[in-house]
Amino acid sequence: MNLNKVYLIGRLTQDPESRSTTSGQNVTTIKLATNRVWNDASTGRKEATEYHTIIAWGRLGEIANNYLKKGGLVMIEGRLQTRNWTGQDSVKRYVTEIIAEGLQMGPRAAGASYGDSSAEVKRPTPPSPARSAAAVPEPEIPIIDENEPLHSGVEEDEMAIKEKDLPF
Numbered sequence: 001m002n003l004n005k006v007y008l009i010g011r012l013t014q015d016p017e018s019r020s021t022t023s024g025q026n027v028t029t030i031k032l033a034t035n036r037v038w039n040d041a042s043t044g045r046k047e048a049t050e051y052h053t054i055i056a057w058g059r060l061g062e063i064a065n066n067y068l069k070k071g072g073l074v075m076i077e078g079r080l081q082t083r084n085w086t087g088q089d090s091v092k093r094y095v096t097e098i099i100a101e102g103l104q105m106g107p108r109a110a111g112a113s114y115g116d117s118s119a120e121v122k123r124p125t126p127p128s129p130a131r132s133a134a135a136v137p138e139p140e141i142p143i144i145d146e147n148e149p150l151h152s153g154v155e156e157d158e159m160a161i162k163e164k165d166l167p168f
Helices: 058-067 129-134
Strands: 006-012 017-020 026-040 044-057 073-086 092-105
Touching: 006 044, 017 058, 026 058, 026 073, 044 058, 044 073, 058 092
Parallel strands: 044 092
Antiparallel strands: 006 026, 006 073, 017 026, 026 044, 073 092
């Protein structure tokens, strides 16, 4: 059995770039950075950043282009693909990219678009009296005293498990 599966969670280093192929198919390039932090015995805390190029085709690329922005957190699910070509200088070149098969946008501040880290968090305004009158009342949540027995209010025969009630 073979498996080629990649999961990345990171931040966009730039806005996605969308274009169309000559056949009219949409393709979007996403640039992503992931960080790794570890403790080295000799020097202490270390950090390294990896940069990834993700290719998203079709509708997935359109969604990425419309909703993802520089700095936004995203999880990408995909597969590795290596391409090669010979440059004008006759040198063979290679590039490994992630072909996106799914994405999930990360959390965002209320009222902000994805990737917009400069947006303020808006606090909800208290409801006006007219709105609160029309609102559905919240159900009361019973509070159980820590000294109250767990079976309080339950009949004795309801608590006992009978062998005939077992499904097996």
